[in-house]
Amino acid sequence: MDSGAGRELLRTMWRIRVFEERVGQLTRANEVHGLVHLSSGSEGVAAGVCGQLRADDVVYSNHRAHGHAIAKGAPLEAVMAELMGRVDGLCHGLGGSMHLVDVEHGFLGATGVVGGNVPLALGSALAARLRGSDAVAVVFFGDGAVQGGIFVESVNLATLWGLPVVLVCENNGFAEFTPRSAHTNVERVSDVVAPYGLERETVDGNDVVAVRDAFARFLDAARAGAGPALLECLTVRLRGHYEGDPQLYREALAAEEWQRLDPILRLQRRGVEEGWLGEDEPAALEAAARDEVEAAVAFASASAFPEVALAAALVYA
């Protein structure tokens, strides 16, 4: 592991982790509004995937999108301001947590409809191909999306047309409140798509290096014109489906078990063992992320709410 690459993965994961911890607090303080879905536990997927993308590669995401947006380059200040409904937010306060978009950084957007953005990534991939570009489209979705018809329609079309798109499933074992075993008899998402003949792999999504390496192969292949792939990342949803979810449907993960699984702690342990990360560096990485997030909170808190007239002004282009 190259030390620069390792530190960059850690930096991205810490930024997401600390950002979302703060978002949780601000939700309970009624400063962040609406339905908020945190990706805590799955930061390794966002970091392992997005860190390898070019600016012109596009990312679509789902309702649990903060980490994907941040990893693709969305500024923390503008993301936080959006969650707080402020005019300096990414979408001037008109989108919110489930509808983040940052066109400048190729984050074409989240959606509140489970599975809804999968075909949009295909459309973007088709556009790249028709324009003669080698840009690749990536879409994140959860295992809950896989039981929807539009997922199957999209997998069929992506493979039929050989589109440059990588489908990244974050399989955290829960679709909202219900475990995967109660929604389907197919345990692995990579098995669901097997008949379509696309490249597919299931990795430990809490091992950011494994995510990165598997995704790198799929990204290179898609860019070279070899068609789509599906990367299933087995991961953990530390928080409830949404902030405020009492989670009566499951036992909390034991602290020692989480220490073992946590993608950040795992990479830090590995970095120290491999000698590319100093013993005191993790604390410094975390502190730097906290400083950045506090600056984002200050920026967002100082931003005004948008003018009421803005909503009607942006109905049509």
Add this chain to the structure above:
Amino acid sequence: MSETTYLGAITATLADALRADERVFVLGEDVAEGGPWGATAGLAEEFGRERVRNTPISEAAIAGIAIGAAQSGLRPVVEIMFIDFLTLALDQLVNGAAKAHTMSGGQLTVPMVLRTQGGAGQRGGAQHSQSLEAWLTHVPGLKVVMPSTAADAAGLLASAIADDNPVVYVENKTLYFRRGEAPNGAVPIGSARVVRPGRDVTVVALSRLVPESLAAADELAGEGIDVEVIDPRTLVPLDLDAIVDSVRRTHRLVVAHEAVVHGGFGAEIAAQVQAAAFDELDAPVVRVGAPFAPIPFSPPLEDAYLPGRADVVEAVRSVVGAS
């Protein structure tokens, strides 16, 4: 004067757009084969199957693909073969295409056209004959156009393809082989047309009810009733001024469409006109449309169900008699 069919006007306009702008492409079920009526006939031969792209029967995904392609710089024209199947793509259209510009704070645009066709009269039964345009008009962010003539079919399609917003373009299958004046350039979205000037009653008619209302007007002229027929052509945005201007002259309004009256777009037109010009109305606004029932299959039943010339005649007589 040269003439063309409504269908031929659509095909020629698609070809013009594909020729003029490499960002334009067509996708949908069987479009490369021309489709059931031939609306896209010959396009694949001229422009290739990359740009005239057959799809599986996957309405939701192809609508989503069109949205994604539009957000990445192309100008897709997606065909949903029957408006009845738009239900399958409605999530993408309503939650995706319509809201992307607003929800992104203006960052995203979705310059796509969704072509589809509705209308009964061909014994298609209740799942291949509906007029569902009112649903679409209820969704901010969509534009909805509904041409009734060949010239408007061409002119509105050209404007729809040039528009930076998602436009739903609703054809009527019974108009496809009607001949009309040849197209004469783009028709602006949001502009109504006075199809037949008249002094006594304004009939605002949509799609197939435009020729039906013209036939009704001819019949009523024999009774000394001079009917003005207005085709809004665009439902969203609606050219309310053109309708209200007419009502200020005639003081009587009939709204005629093929869709079920209950919850139909006629209710919206009636509400907007009474709000804008209540004092001008000498009679209640009367709506012509289909009864509140799924479209029956059996030919005599479908014929009885389908609103047309006779219903418009009766409605006009009723508003004249009401004064």
